[in-house]
Amino acid sequence: MKPTLLILAAGMGSRFGGLKQVEPVGPNGEAIIDYTIFDAIRAGFGKVVFIIRESFADAFREKFDAKLKGKIDVEYVYQELDNLPEGFTLPEGREKPWGTAHAILVAKDVIHEPFCALNADDFYGREAYSVMANFLSTTKSESEYSMVGYQLKNTLSEFGSVSRGVCSVDAAKNLEKIVETTKIVKKGNNVVSIEEDGSEHPMTGNESVSMNLWGFMPSIFQTLEQKFIEFLKADINKPKSEMYIPSVVFEMIGEKLATVKVLEANSPWFGVTYKEDKPYVVEKLRKLIDAGEYPEKLWD
Numbered sequence: 001m002k003p004t005l006l007i008l009a010a011g012m013g014s015r016f017g018g019l020k021q022v023e024p025v026g027p028n029g030e031a032i033i034d035y036t037i038f039d040a041i042r043a044g045f046g047k048v049v050f051i052i053r054e055s056f057a058d059a060f061r062e063k064f065d066a067k068l069k070g071k072i073d074v075e076y077v078y079q080e081l082d083n084l085p086e087g088f089t090l091p092e093g094r095e096k097p098w099g100t101a102h103a104i105l106v107a108k109d110v111i112h113e114p115f116c117a118l119n120a121d122d123f124y125g126r127e128a129y130s131v132m133a134n135f136l137s138t139t140k141s142e143s144e145y146s147m148v149g150y151q152l153k154n155t156l157s158e159f160g161s162v163s164r165g166v167c168s169v170d171a172a173k174n175l176e177k178i179v180e181t182t183k184i185v186k187k188g189n190n191v192v193s194i195e196e197d198g199s200e201h202p203m204t205g206n207e208s209v210s211m212n213l214w215g216f217m218p219s220i221f222q223t224l225e226q227k228f229i230e231f232l233k234a235d236i237n238k239p240k241s242e243m244y245i246p247s248v249v250f251e252m253i254g255e256k257l258a259t260v261k262v263l264e265a266n267s268p269w270f271g272v273t274y275k276e277d278k279p280y281v282v283e284k285l286r287k288l289i290d291a292g293e294y295p296e297k298l299w300d
Contacts, residue, residue, distance in 0.1 A: 001113045002046025003136035003215075007033060008103045009052050009060070009120035010079040021056075021120040022063045023272060025281045027289065028297045031063065032123050032272065032281070037072065038298050040116075043129035044137065047073040049110055051103045054078045067299040075110045079103050085225070088232050091239075099242030100212070101224055101231075108221040114139070117214045117245070123281070124148070124213055125267025126293065132215050135263055139217075145249065146215035146261045147175060152184070153191060153205030155269045158280065161185045161194070165210040165246070167262055175253065175260040178210055178246060208262060211269050214245065223252060 009021045022031045037048055048068070052060055057076060068074050079097060082090045083106055097103070104117050114136035118124060128148045135146045149167050156162060162185075165178040183194040184203065191205040227248050235241035252258040270284050271277070288294055 002044060003133055004047040004049060004111050004113055004115040005037070005040045005045045006049045006104065006107055006111065006115050006117040007036065007051065007120050008100060008117065009033070009050055009056070010097060010103055011120070021052075022059055023278065025272070025278060026285055026298065030298050033064070033120055034067075034298050035123060035285070035294065036118070036120075037064075037068065038294070039124075039126045039129045040133075041072050042126070043133040045072065045116070045129070045133060047075065047113075049075045049077060049107050049115075051077050051079050051107060054080060071299075077107050077110055079106050084232065085229055088229075088236065091237055094239060096240055096242065098228075100245040101243040101248045102228060104216075104245060105221065105224040105228055108225070111221075112218055114215065114217055117212075117216060119212050119271070122211060122213075122269065122271040123284070124211065124269060125265065127267040128213055128265040131263045131265050132213065135261065136215050142217045142219040143258045144261060145217065145220070145258050146263050147210055148213040148215075148265050149208035149262045150211050150265065150267070150269050151205065152203065152207040152209050154267070155209055155211060156184065156186050156191065156205075158186075159276070167208040167210055169208065169262045173262050175249075175262050177250070208264070210246070212245070214249070215263075220252075220258075223257060224248065227251065 021033060024030065025032060026034060050060055081094055084090065116132045116136065132148060152164060155164060161183045163182045164184055166181050167178050168176040170176055181193050185192060185194060191203040192200040193203055194200055228243060231243045249260060253260060270281055272281055289296060
């Protein structure tokens with residue numbers, strides 16, 4: 001059974017100022033998602049599931065349906081605020097989505113095989129999909145999940161500091177913890193983290209960091225359902241409360257419900273958060289195309 005690609009694309013793009021998930025960045029109008037799906041197909045994924053808002057549906061179908069027909073199976077699932085378990089009602093005035101864990105949960109009825117979950121507006125690179133597909137196709141345990149770890153130096157910005165989740169792993173390459181490091185900058189050939197008091201701590205640049213590229217078994221849906229109910233009971237009336245997938249994963253590790261294998265990929269990573277990021281992404285893709293990593297035109 002081929003693994004499935006789950007693309008989290010329901011964000012509103014408020015900092016970007018538009019629907020950044022379909023923003024053209026390739027030479028023939030391709031979005032980052034196009035490169036994601038292209039890499040996933042050649043790595044052996046058999047289906048792509050888009051988690052979107054229903055209001056995005058026309059834009060997504062226009063962008064992807066025709067070009068993907070016959071290349072990979074496609075499903076659309078809507079993450080809406082009122083998509084809540086029985087017994088819960090949407091609080092008045094709630095505008096913020098319920099978070100990435102809820103986004104994954106809404107796909108439970110269309111995914112019955114191992115799957116990879118990732119952000120729509122991040123470019124993860126060809127190797128990441130290869131190592132993830134290999135893991136999802138060979139693991140025999142319903143409680144063994146995975147995460148692609150990126151070398152910190154491959155995720156830094158030319159435009160300022162970044163926040164990264166620095167991973168600690170055991171001897172078996174299982175994830176132990178992620179330490180959120182909020183201000184990491186390049187200084188010449190060096191990499192440093194800057195504390196609130198201004199003190200600097202050198203980093204090697206080879207540290208493994210999480211960029212939210214996860215591999216799961218379908219077993220996670222049952223746990224997500226339980227955890228989401230617990231979350232709602234505690235936080236449903238907090239307007240900005242969200243349930244994040246890393247938090248759920250760490251609870252599962254702590255409760256001995258799952259292990260997470262950290263897979264290494266020497267891929268470049270880049271993403272689109274602000275409008276100002278677009279020229280940089282366009283340039284990076286142009287270099288990859290010129291180097292032969294991708295064809296000039298992705299889809300026939």
